[in-house]
Amino acid sequence: MSDFSMMFRRAGWLLVAAPFFGLSTGALFPLVALELDRLGFGETFVGSATSLYYAGSVTGALTYGWILNRIGYKPAFFITAALAGAATFALAQSDNPYVWLGLRYLGGYALGGYYIVVDSWVSALGTRQTRGRLFASFETLRLLATAIGPSLIVVGSATENITLIAFAYALSFAPALLNVTPTLQARGRKLSGDVAGLVRCFPFALAVAFCGGIANASFYGLSAVYAKAIGFDTAQIALFVGAVLVAPAIISIPVGAIGDRFGRMRTVMLIAGCSALACGFTSIAQPATFWITLVMSVVSGGCLVPLYAISLSRVVDAVGERDAIPATTAGLLVYNMGAFCGPALAGLAMEWNGPAGFYIFLGAVALFAILLANADMRLAHCCPEAPEPMPGR
8 A cells, every 4th residue: 555545544534524614614604794784784794703703713723722732633623613513503593793793703713723623633644755645635625615615505594504504514523533643742853842933943934825825815805806807797707716716626636746746845936936927927918818817817826825735734744743733823823814914915906006916916926935935945944845755765
């Protein structure tokens, strides 16, 4: 049995669990917005509820590693699944605006904790030769499930849909219970497990995750705005947004395989370079046909969004299984910072330069990622990236 096949078998049940959270999260965002609008709370309140959700997610990313280290992977996963399910189910039981705000914060906290648990779990089960493909497989399932999630809102009434989503959150724990867990008491290493220490040691690699957060949030937030601004009709906008959001899920696996074979930062330079070229073409060659714009947008987004997974794999390669939890915490924090800044900066670029500003901005992000990868390869003296030889060589 190959090394990758063995790792895939070890993490297989986590790959089954991933779609439950993805489907639920993808379905809940539009459902919450529609339900709050039905209740008459207004756009400002909907925005506040969304902001609180992400504030809860950042809090979960900051604090949940401490809980995970003390109770272990399976109990920690159970708590996130139970909290997400309970907070979602309670939404259907109240129309009090302050209750909704509190529940959205708790739901966000559960999501942040979930990412800490599962991302560190998957990363720790991988090896230098398999981590990229393993993590990419997980990201692919998660992204596809999140993209499919909004279709669930047509299943029934709002109350029925919320209840169904709550059940799906809770059900995600069942397959995770069957998965093996890495030890939290691995051999000691030279590198401190302190998050601040990891940031000092891997500033360039973690900044690549920041670029990934910018890209992901910008495409989610402004793809439809860009498509409408350049004159696409409703059907074209739907196809464009769907393709751009699904592209990273498809591209992640070959990107992970390239990273396993040739090194993480070299892979960052390759895919960020492809993205920069596609962004440059898209921003200059307007007006272009729908299909040319679609293909260039798929390349630009599909190559930028996986930067988080690659950068996290690079850090875990260096620190090993023992520090996978603080490494994931550091990666998620800088990723969320990028996600927070990205849409506002992309929107500002579009105000200054018209629709082309969207891809001018993302092209600049891609070029920045190339510089960061090069700096990590040349200046990361604390833990330089040194790919291990492939098995049998």
